[in-house]
Amino acid sequence: MARRKFNLPGIQDLSKEQEDARALPKNGQHLIVGGPGTGKSVLALLRSRRHHSDGDDYSFLVFNHLLDQASQRLFGVELSSRQWQSWFFRSFKELTGEAVPRFPPEGNSTWREFDWDRIAEIIGQHPAQSEQALPYLIIDEGQDMPPQFYRALANLGFENFYVVADQNQQIEPGRNSTRQDIQDCLGIEAGDVIELHLNYRNKYPIARLAREFYTGDPASPPPKLPPSRTPTARRPMLLEYGKSQYPKLIESVLKTSDRDPSKLIGIIAPNNFIRKNYYNSLVNSSIQLDNGIPNIRTFKSGDQKAVKFDEGGIIVINAQACKGLEFDTVFLADINQYRCVYGRLDMRKRLFYVMVARAIDQVIMLKEAGSHCPVDAILPDDRDVLERR
Amino acid sequence: MISNSNDMFDNEKPAPDVKSTICWQLVTNQRNLFYMLAAGMIIPPAAFNRKYYQDTLSAFPGWIPLFANHPFKAAIEHSISEREHLMPCLVTVELGSMRGRVRTIGVNGKVGEAIFPDEIDGKVRLILVPAPLPVSWIMSVGFRSGKEKSNCELDAGDFENVPLREFKLKAASSTFKKADNGTWPPAIPNFPGLGSTLDTPLAAGAMMAMLLRMANRGTIAMVSNKMAFSSNDGREELVSNPMIGGLGAWIQAGRAPEDGDVSRKLFWGMVDTIAACRASEGMDAPLDAALEQLVTSSEMLDARTKLAVAKLTTDLKALSRFSDSTITEILERPRKPFSRAMVLFFLRDNCADFLEYTHPSLTEEDYVAAAILFAARDGWLGLPLHLRDIPGLHAAVTHRMAAMAHRIANTGIDLGAPPPRPMSLRELLLPGDRGWNKTQKEAALLLTRECKWDCVQTRVTLGKGEYQLVVDGAGAHVIISGEAKAVTTEVDRAQLFARLAMTPISSKLDGRLHKLLKE
Numbered sequence: 001m002a003r004r005k006f007n008l009p010g011i012q013d014l015s016k017e018q019e020d021a022r023a024l025p026k027n028g029q030h031l032i033v034g035g036p037g038t039g040k041s042v043l044a045l046l047r048s049r050r051h052h053s054d055g056d057d058y059s060f061l062v063f064n065h066l067l068d069q070a071s072q073r074l075f076g077v078e079l080s081s082r083q084w085q086s087w088f089f090r091s092f093k094e095l096t097g098e099a100v101p102r103f104p105p106e107g108n109s110t111w112r113e114f115d116w117d118r119i120a121e122i123i124g125q126h127p128a129q130s131e132q133a134l135p136y137l138i139i140d141e142g143q144d145m146p147p148q149f150y151r152a153l154a155n156l157g158f159e160n161f162y163v164v165a166d167q168n169q170q171i172e173p174g175r176n177s178t179r180q181d182i183q184d185c186l187g188i189e190a191g192d193v194i195e196l197h198l199n200y201r202n203k204y205p206i207a208r209l210a211r212e213f214y215t216g217d218p219a220s221p222p223p224k225l226p227p228s229r230t231p232t233a234r235r236p237m238l239l240e241y242g243k244s245q246y247p248k249l250i251e252s253v254l255k256t257s258d259r260d261p262s263k264l265i266g267i268i269a270p271n272n273f274i275r276k277n278y279y280n281s282l283v284n285s286s287i288q289l290d291n292g293i294p295n296i297r298t299f300k301s302g303d304q305k306a307v308k309f310d311e312g313g314i315i316v317i318n319a320q321a322c323k324g325l326e327f328d329t330v331f332l333a334d335i336n337q338y339r340c341v342y343g344r345l346d347m348r349k350r351l352f353y354v355m356v357a358r359a360i361d362q363v364i365m366l367k368e369a370g371s372h373c374p375v376d377a378i379l380p381d382d383r384d385v386l387e388r389r
Numbered sequence: 390m391i392s393n394s395n396d397m398f399d400n401e402k403p404a405p406d407v408k409s410t411i412c413w414q415l416v417t418n419q420r421n422l423f424y425m426l427a428a429g430m431i432i433p434p435a436a437f438n439r440k441y442y443q444d445t446l447s448a449f450p451g452w453i454p455l456f457a458n459h460p461f462k463a464a465i466e467h468s469i470s471e472r473e474h475l476m477p478c479l480v481t482v483e484l485g486s487m488r489g490r491v492r493t494i495g496v497n498g499k500v501g502e503a504i505f506p507d508e509i510d511g512k513v514r515l516i517l518v519p520a521p522l523p524v525s526w527i528m529s530v531g532f533r534s535g536k537e538k539s540n541c542e543l544d545a546g547d548f549e550n551v552p553l554r555e556f557k558l559k560a561a562s563s564t565f566k567k568a569d570n571g572t573w574p575p576a577i578p579n580f581p582g583l584g585s586t587l588d589t590p591l592a593a594g595a596m597m598a599m600l601l602r603m604a605n606r607g608t609i610a611m612v613s614n615k616m617a618f619s620s621n622d623g624r625e626e627l628v629s630n631p632m633i634g635g636l637g638a639w640i641q642a643g644r645a646p647e648d649g650d651v652s653r654k655l656f657w658g659m660v661d662t663i664a665a666c667r668a669s670e671g672m673d674a675p676l677d678a679a680l681e682q683l684v685t686s687s688e689m690l691d692a693r694t695k696l697a698v699a700k701l702t703t704d705l706k707a708l709s710r711f712s713d714s715t716i717t718e719i720l721e722r723p724r725k726p727f728s729r730a731m732v733l734f735f736l737r738d739n740c741a742d743f744l745e746y747t748h749p750s751l752t753e754e755d756y757v758a759a760a761i762l763f764a765a766r767d768g769w770l771g772l773p774l775h776l777r778d779i780p781g782l783h784a785a786v787t788h789r790m791a792a793m794a795h796r797i798a799n800t801g802i803d804l805g806a807p808p809p810r811p812m813s814l815r816e817l818l819l820p821g822d823r824g825w826n827k828t829q830k831e832a833a834l835l836l837t838r839e840c841k842w843d844c845v846q847t848r849v850t851l852g853k854g855e856y857q858l859v860v861d862g863a864g865a866h867v868i869i870s871g872e873a874k875a876v877t878t879e880v881d882r883a884q885l886f887a888r889l890a891m892t893p894i895s896s897k898l899d900g901r902l903h904k905l906l907k908e
Contacts (some may be wrong), residue, residue, distance in 0.1 A: 007549060007773075008547060008548055008549040009547070009549065009772075010427065010548060010770070010773070011423050011424050011427045011440075011548045011549060011550060011551050011770075012424070012427070012440065012770055012771070014407070014440075014441075015439075015440070016439075016472075016475055019420065020472065021473070022415060022547065023472075023474035025413060037460060046547050049547070050543065051547070053543070078584050111659070121644070217870060233676035233677050233679075233680055233705070233706065233709040233710075233735075234676070234709045234710060237711060238663045239711070239712060248713075250711045251713070252711065254710075255712070255713060255714060255715050256711065258715050258716075259715065259736060260737070260742075261714075262742070269787075290715045290716055290748075291714055291715050310700075362710070362711075364711055374686075387710075
């Protein structure tokens, strides 16, 4: 299988603003904000790499298990990376001697929310640890952790933070932190926040499409568009397919993967049914390819199995799991299945903003012909931005 | 000698001993230093692609200011003024083999012109050399302290293309303390700036590296590699492919030919376009530029060729968007060499990816032509260190890139004889008139054994006579009276070259073999 790994940047790849963020001292509280593709995660990984090579005690905290696996696999197994909640369970216990207080599960969910008020009380009963005893914390997608988490860390005595965040990538508003929340909890002056403005991940046509879904939160400015040349070689595409064309579509996806087996293709599905459908169709295909059927894997929330991000191939996931991930090509499967609630278009736009920005090279939206497609309301009409086929 | 008075110096120091060797020093900061080491040349601010931090290079655009022995304190401070995280670096440059006209600023502050090195005397405080200079001329880099030196070493490790560890680094606090009190930046009105284009030299540097890495593939690749390093030694006729045959002329002129074979003009026009857009922002720029170039260049073609180019453009667009073909299906379609090279260029992203790519239907010429396009795309700056780690490559390439830049810009600067070019294993193993010599035979055997290739045979030469064949449980034995001295292990040359063409050789083994073959 073709290997993928975290490649160090070239000196020409990092901008001056990224160099400013890279040069921040190890100690202290640092917040770096920027839109998707501005290189936040690269900076967080470089910071972790430096701590690792210096033999420091550090933890690289990420939003979900999938991101944890993606970071570890790409960086190498030695990265001290953890999903933030599982890290907090252990650290809280170690520092206070008590388990994290949680509420009973709600509805059909097995997840028990943290009782942050009770957590604060317990922390208040324990003296804060000295800075020397606590690890450096590097937090990726820092907007996804609640403000109470940062407050708890500060009260536990953590002093050295390197947080990268983008307020515009909140998929679940109300449960996340704003830029101001993080600044307030960690005592960071507004002038000390480093803003990254330039988009480095996405090619122009993708960044241009993502801009269509930007909802305009000034706390986290959208990345500046990479300069364009017209016509663009690669252009995002909305592909409408009839039922009879579905097998051909699956073959085309497989051939796309086969042309460069080291590349990672993400198929982002609106729900579990579509996810399984695409996954099964891909793995059951009997098409003849130059390199054999690629490595195809899937993941859903709650899965404990490891997903290989250090190999090329195809990963089929749900929309809610795509945050923070990066794919060479992204297929947004059956977009006609997304609902759009009147008056809440911004929420749907935000999801599309995140999904589209996962792609480095190419975005292809797939839509079942003849189906009602509520998200048509948020798709750009300009065919230079989204080609129709 | 042109001269005009200038009062930038607040004190005149006595001229140093003319006979002594002058230590030429460039004052910069670690970020600019990293960029220049990655680019392989000491370059002007315009070549930093929006990542230039103010240092002494900006005072005289296009010129490299080199202090004689002691820099100015103000120049050091100026070089770290843009950001708090900048650290000053004193870069000592050896100009031993350089000849040509430079500008001078004397200890009395007068600006003049002089032929280097003959007209340089102890009264010169600073010389201004037209950019670029090869970084292989850097003798050492001085830092204010051991801590700053080690911080820079760690810092450079964050990048895939900064070869800081290959240079002599030292803590040079005393040199910093000895800095003089001159004014910086100097106020010299109407000093003529120099323009220089480094796109093509950087592309040429990457071509040298890429073609050296490919040179084991066969004769065409090996000859192309020689042409890339020694542009004007008349090997062109050895390559029948007109595109590849134009390599030497392109290296010499730095631009596509204006007449001659159509495919040669198309190909090298494409190389120029791709190399020129490297500096532009946007990762897709090379593909977009290539498509535009196809449209532009087809305007001057005959109807039949124009049609073929239009079809190629359509195919390439489809390939980069959502194509319903495997690579085998794409390559099976009849195509001319130029089209095949372009298809390959659209199938991979960079030199490193392309070097790992193989396909049974690709010819040696396909690989070489596409390697040239990828080299134009990445340039020497874009090559990660692992693609540059061939002994002797760095010095050979950086000198030639700088020399090419001076040749194209017609600066009159002669950098002297370039360092010898590194040779490929294929070239080192080429048999002489009497076959392989002893060392080549040893190297061939070592290579064959290490790679576990099945192309060794053992020859036992026996004199005339009668021999007894004994077969027992341990096998068959030929019994010879006396000693059999003529037992030789031989490597099948044709098979070895065939295997060598197909197999990547590890850096370690490559190094061992080079060492053996040069002894």
